[in-house]
Amino acid sequence: MTSYSKEYLQRDERQSDQPAGPGGSAGEIQIIHPLNGQQETRWCLLALLLILLAGGTGIWFNQTIPPEKSSHLELNTQDKAMLTSLSNAITEIRFLQQTDNLWPDIKTLEEMMIPPFHSVTADYQWQMPDRGCYLGIALQTRTTFLLVIPESSQSPGHIYTRQSDPGKHQSCHETEHWQLQITEF
Amino acid sequence: MKAIRILTVFSGRALSVLLSTLVLLSGNLQAAPLKVGITLHPYYSYVANVVGDRAEIVPLVDAGFNPHSYELQPADLKRLLTMDALVLNGIGHDEFATHAVEKLIHSQPELKDRLTLINANKDVPLLAAANTQNAWNPHTFVSIDASIRQVYTIARELGNLDPDNARYFQKxxxxxxxxxxxxxxxxxxELSGQDLSQVRIASTHNAYGYFLQEFGIGIDTVIEPAHGVEPSATQLQKTIDRIRKANVNLLFTELDMDNRYVSTIERATGIRLHHFSHMTYGSYGKDKVYLEMEQNLKTLSQALTEALSSDSVPAGAE
Structure with a gap:
């Protein structure tokens, strides 16, 4: 008697008031779930959802941020070559400046055959608006280059471009109208 | 009394000898040349020309390896542990070294203070890799201007490690x-005044972007689907179609690399084939970059002259 479930006892009490059937047995109702795998399917789906959720969360939090596209990649082949050339020129100008304690002017850079100031194809007209500042105005293309090298060797030089005539924006100290392409180090 | 005086004189002399020895020893320790490691052949040439006889160059791997498929061996790791600095390409051509060094530093954190990693490409305006997203073209060493940029970066970094020789390295x-x-x-x-705008170039390996850029030339088609990966038959057919469509005049391929598919392209398109040095094969040498760069320049000049000549054969001959 003690092993019967509460449900069974309640049903038993209800049924005891009624007359016994022809067989004499008081109607015992036992719920038996069919063995059709429905329960397992539910558990499997739940586990699958949990795994997907955990995986999705993991991926969401561990995504590699794609590197920011460098602005110099937008330049054409000739301008990219000019950028590398100017990047080398920074080191050579610094070396000359440290040797002579004097910023080399355009004529000196040409004489020293330092590109792009000295070039087989004269595509640029170079100016030196200030100490450590060199402005290259394109004669055929649209891109103008500005090279600014600080006096201190601890501060990096910068190379800027502009896709239109610099006009009045030729100051070496106001570079907000220019696109920074690369820094020296 | 005399014995005490003798003892004092002797101790004084012993002390001065000891001090002199210490000074000499510390001098020798300071003067110990840097041991600079390199991963690829061009970096041997760069470092050799920068340091002269004031540093020792230690190639990480013995000559004769293929940098596209190499994996570090225990002997290489042993050499790595003797270096003061290691000059790296660092943008994909010496991953066999960068991965190993990363793992080694992770397991031996003290190595980080002992070994300076010099990323030679740190200041180079890089080109994007062909056919691959979010990656750089690592062949900066097959170029004169990009080589110079790397030489300057190496000289500066080595100068930071050895300030006494910094100016010498820079010079x-x-x-x-x-x-x-x-x-x-x-x-x-030789090439100035020539109109190169009509020249269309294909390349098997994406190694010549920086080199051709110096002459204002871009590459129209790179055949390898990824760095060091041969194209499948379908990809090869697509490439042949692309070469024909773009009317490519020149095909550049590796001097020391056996590309089986190149002759197929050559036959199918009638394109002119020229070989450039990749500079990462054979023995290490101070003049390797200069000599092989000269050979590449000769090849380029000859190829462009042929392409510009009236008898140039356009792609799509077959």
Missing amino acids: NAIIYARKLRGLKNNYMR
């Missing part, structure tokens, strides 16, 4: 840069 770097540039100028003069 050597500038002399070497001028030598390389002089070489380029000779060929630039």
